[in-house]
Amino acid sequence: MLDLPIDLPEFLPGSVWLAGAGPGDPGLLTLLALHAIKSAEVVIHDALVDGRILALIPAAAEIESMGKRGGEASVRQAEITARMIHLAKAGKRVLRLKGGDPFVFGRGPEEALALAGAGVPFRIVPGITAGIGGLAYAGIPVTAKETNSAVAFVTGHGPDGEMPDAFDWDALARGAPVLVFYMGLKHLERLTSRLMAAGRRPDEAAALVCNAATERQSVLETTLAEAAGAVERAGLKPPALFVVGQVVALRRQLDWWRG
Template sequence: MFDLSVDLAPFEAGTVWLVGAGPGDPGLLSLLALHGLRHADHVICDALVDARIIALARPGAVVEAMGKRGGLESVPQSDITARLVELARQGVRVLRLKGGDPFVFGRGPEEALALAAAGIPFRVVPGITAGIGGLAYAGIPVTSRDTNSAVAFVTGHGADGELPDEFDWDSLARGAPVMVFYMGLKHLDRLAARLLAAGRRPDEPVAVVCRAATPDQTVLESRLGSVAADVAAAGLKPPAVVVLGGVVALRDRLDWWIPS
């Protein structure tokens, strides 16, 4: 029988683990993520991590919320990284618990670079990113042999909080039959307008998945030309993943999950 205490990497004192918690469902945690939660002395968690996952931390562990939420008052990133370094230097086993995957449109690389600069040993524990796992829980595959041979994962806002301008939107619209947008609700109207101007069809199917893989999951199906108005009418709020392309049409046959 597999023994977590024997067969997985030891969580050494004075180290930091950057752990992906996945999109929501605790069942999507990796064994290594659960192992880390069971051994950490101090857990610093994001705002979007499901409470059921935080509850898996070992009894006696300190749990500290230092989440960042777009558009809301948040702990500065510099304070978070400084806290990780401070605790590790005290000989604490620190687990930084992040929604999704630490290295997919998150601050994981920034935190890892800060730890490396400070000489703090760290481990990255990948998680299932919402753009794959969250869509799967909505019955939407990111690829299907009959619809697409490529997919683009795109952030809905840049470091300044605005719609990114550093890439070629026309080339993106032409080259990616399916696009998955993280943090795309804030600028959804402008995002849709950019894609329409680049030649995407107004009747192309779009799905917006809010609070994916949690009991509060909500899915809105729409079309590119009307999705911004439909989201506003439905009153949907972040966190959300937006997917554009033919895979959305598969949802009527693949919508398997019933939140409980």
Template sequence: MPALPAFEPGHVWLVGAGPGDPGLLTLHAAHALAHADVIVHDALVDPACLALARPGATLEYAGKRGGKPSPKQRDISLRLVELARAGKRVLRLKGGDPFVFGRGGEEALTLVAHTVPFRIVPGVTAGIGGLAYAGIPATHRDTNHAVTFLTGHDSSGVVPDAIDWHHVAKGSPVLVMYMAMKHIGAITARLIEAGRGPDEPLAFVCNAATGRQQVLETTLARAEADVAASSLEPPAIVVVGEVVRLRAGLDWLGALTAGRALDPDPLGLRRQDETG
């Protein structure tokens, strides 16, 4: 076991817990859980990760979920300052990675403004780890050499106007969208209007990397209707692009749990070579 840094009283660690599976916690994250006095966690941290907290640690919920009563971000940030100044070892535990649509930068800057010492511990972001648990790679050399990560709503809860949807649609073969399910109809309409094909593959990955994971494969044109007809709910990652087709060959979790056979040539490249 490598030597890990001491978690000092009066310090705050901003830690990513990954997309769900506690096995995806980093060594630094597990170390922080084992030593923190107070764990301020968000709604996306899986209970299995919180179960690794040391006995006697205080758990404080500070989750922010769209459309539901949530603490204000400023109040959360100032609570971290308050706890640190009380001499606590404060673990701010976030689902995924704290710096990927996780408001970790805002909280860290508040700590800087109040001269509170802190450490950043990256985590596996859901846009990579969650897709991997669904059998969808973020990149594959036969489908894409670029990928774009974006959010489906801004701080006011609407589709972000700051995103140049036309150029995103034209410029990136694969789009990975966080917090996009609520506005998926408006988003897919913008992408199709900008030139994406209506039949382009799209997938929703809900509760990624947990025992509750569900995946819906559809297309840009059918996405809004298909998800409305399903029982799926956020949190979800939405991915658009040809990489979704690779799930037929890479859904390792589905194959393990259901004994399902996988397609060794999901893109049909070998079949094209044989017939061409």
């Protein structure tokens, strides 16, 4: 479907592709994801897929929005999975299009396991995860030679919407100079308190990146101790990434994005 000097796999009828759409900017789509978008007969997308990417879907394809957003009424996961299986068994080419990467803090593994259990052929199409691509658009590298040789990616809430309490917070605080939290806005005050109690400095550089790599991107630089209050005063809303560590200071020189 794409005029490219490479061979791309055929999107076979009766199969499902679980594809990552990246953090927002359509230019961050992989060639394989774009091939899937142009080849699919049904696209089931989540709430974080940028509208400019949805605009790439051919008019002949069916589009079903099944986004799940915390705190809002949304389609149950079991319904999404059942719908994919039903469409695939009806012989459709089904694209499950997810923001970021389907296997990074998403329900991609759960959906793939359900497809496998139902005997439905599937393919995983990785995408650029927001914790890397989204921070790059904010001018914040996840690693830099002069600051860190390790980074930890952490979810800010579990499947039940609550902050995970199974973390070894002491080990997390000590284990990586840079911490990147997905979906951490809701529990930011508790999260920052736990990190400081575990030994992270209150004046450590931190940043919130909202709507990363989209036309609505905004970045708030702060400190670990002041983050929760700064977010409340600014009225920031999800989706947002929370990053802690010296890499935030590099944004002064690396802030290239202007919308």
